[in-house]
Amino acid sequence: MSKIRTRIYKTDGIILKQIPFLEKDRIITIYSQEYGKLRLIAKGIRSPKSKFGGSLETLNSVSLSIIKRNSIDLITESYTNVTYLNIRNNLKLLSKSMYWIELIDSLTVENEPVKNMFPLTEFTLNLINENNCNDLCLRYLELKLIIISGYSPEFFECTYCRNKLEPTDHFFSFNDGGIFCGKCKINSNTTLLKISLNCMKIIRLLYREKDINNIQKINLEKNILLEIENFLLSYLKYILEKDIKSYKFIKTISEI
Ligand SMILES: [Zn+2]
Structure with missing residues (x-):
């Protein structure tokens, strides 16, 4: 068998949701600027010494490095761009934000980017974070x-x-x-x-x-x-x- 060719790519995205997977992993759903919605795996994220720390929390705006695989693509590196601190400290703002990202998740299918959806989502979360929505x-x-x-x-x-x-x-x-x-x-x-x-x-x-x-x-x-x-x-x-x-x-x- 020939060696499987891996492809590394980078993207910016908003974390829509995450679910525990196996013992120490999580399946992370993001809405990304370049590729639309993506389901990715973060290996070892649930172990205390995980390199990801809190970077892949739901709602975070992140930059990711990803390896393409035959099954589910693998996150290798993550960098948090925005954590929306006001949203996390205010239930009212949090409820609006969770509503918004549920809409994004529900209205999109994987690997099909929708024009303007990423900037609209960033704009909306910023507005909610500033308590101006x-x-x-x-x-x-x-x-x-x-x-x-x-x-x-x-x-x-x-x-x-x-x-x-x-x-x-x-x-x-x-x-x-x-x-x-x-x-x-x-x-x-x-x-x-x-x-x-x-x-x-x-x-x-x-x-x-x-x-x-x-x-x-x-x-x-x-x-x-x-x-x-x-x-x-x-x-x-x-x-x-x-x-x-x-x-x-x-x-x-x-x-x-
Ligand atoms: Zn009529």
């Missing part, structure tokens, strides 16, 4: 994430007749990723979510706005904020075909 900002970033993941909804014209939407209540079809106008809603073959006009105005604003500083200045009534949250969360659940576990964590923490 209020609920509406998180909704804004969620919507950006939905768009870059290829599920951009249609908010401006009827998804059925293509006419411009009238300023009235709207009916969103998760199945079609768009809105049915009052006349066409009888043609939908799925359940529609009613969205109030005020809520839709803010959703359109989130959709168009390029600068998050302008989102931070908006002061919304609680019921509109909850309606936006319900809409985006329902859409994400539809896309992912599952519940988002960390969302419950956010809710529990916010009630403390």
